[in-house]
Amino acid sequence: MIALEIADLILIASRTLGLDTGQVLDLVDVAAAENALAEAQPGSGSADPALRAAALLHALARQRPLRPGNQQVALAATLQFLAINGWDLDPDPPGPLATMVAGLTVGMVGTRDAAALLAPRLRSRDQHNRPGHHDHPKEPAMRPRPALPLAERIKFALEPRRTRVHPRGFTDRHKQAVELSLEEARRLGHDHLGTEHLLLGLLGAGDGVAVQVLASLGIPLDEVRSRLEGIIAPGPGARAGRIQPTPQARRVLGLTLREALALGHHDVGTGHLLLALLREGHGIAAQVLTALGADHARVREQVLGLMAGADEQAGPQTRLVRVAIPAGLADALEQLAQVQRQRKAALDAEDMEAAAALRDREDQLRASKLRLEQQWAAGVDVQAVVAENQRVHRELDRMRGLLREHGVKPDDGTAQTA
């Protein structure tokens, strides 16, 4: 039988109680939930669905992982457990069912009593497919999945962080997005580059990871653009000179590298820029994206999924253009983690002198990391990106000219370049 996991239980609680995931996490006792689910694991008891469902319901009622709302969630989780294993429970009459859950909670009803009440109400979902039952189309049984404890799931979630990553550079799509964001700022008559311009740039940079992620989340690009333009007031007009990034935009550009590092990606792309906009959290871009239903966790999942298949990296459609990233940043991160581990070990060993020395070293490394990130972010905004793009475009024009001189008609501009 397919068992429920902690993520299932939180999702069930979210839908049953009308709360978002964060609100459920504020209520749930994860250890109690894990205990209850472990008691109902396959192999730990009978294959009788009524008994297994009763065991789960009893464990959830007794362990009370949620307060308040536990009884509702325990019942909903039990119904879901039955459903994913091909069983429906007759809802009528509802009174005895509710009384049974309350009785399990206070210890007046046991697992076998509950199983005896559930058994006559159970219907195989296959029965609904027989003649005369049209409320459920025939569907195959749900695919069994390995039931893993939360610790194992978290271990997998952290796995990409274990890789020692040295980012190679920006994808050309990322660079295009940043350049477009500058154009958007000029078009709007602004002398600053804000998160709103960065998001407009992402939208204009074609079918990159960011745009694919937004589409996969059902967020229409036109709506994003429309909302942004509804918020942004036109400036006094384009001025000559350098467009300065706002502190928020500068922070976003720094966070972009962090997002790539955190996911173990070598190439910094538009997906990481989108994640950084959400991580920053306060800019116009984050407000618009959040209002349209995007959140960091969902976007991160989508970016991971998309980039696991086809990275925004060297290939026929996108070409990497290297931009110098402070060479020591990845090393600084690793050194920092190492010093923190050593300091913890010193504290555990009650070697306060060593811990104090390591604390000083840690402060130095933190300052160094911050400085490197700021240098990196400062170099991103206009100089490296635009200069490299212009250089590549000039080179492309030169190549086209050479081709024409030799009687070869170059493509009409559809070739992908930086």
Place this chain on the structure above:
Amino acid sequence: MPMKPGSTKNLLLRLDPELAGRLQTVADVEGRPVSDVVREAITALVEQRRGDERFLRLLEENLARHRQALDLLKDDQQ
């Protein structure tokens, strides 16, 4: 697992020392509490499951069919 003070909400769960150490490292490098890292990991798992259309459809069907019994349990404030 010990949690740093100041986190949004303490989460209690059993982790082996190696995983707890790794979580602590990630949290230290990113400058946030361990509980935030754990919350983020759990949230990612939940959002992944939210993408399972069939799981969600079965859940919505059951919530609708058993609305009366669920409403009877609404007063549970324990």
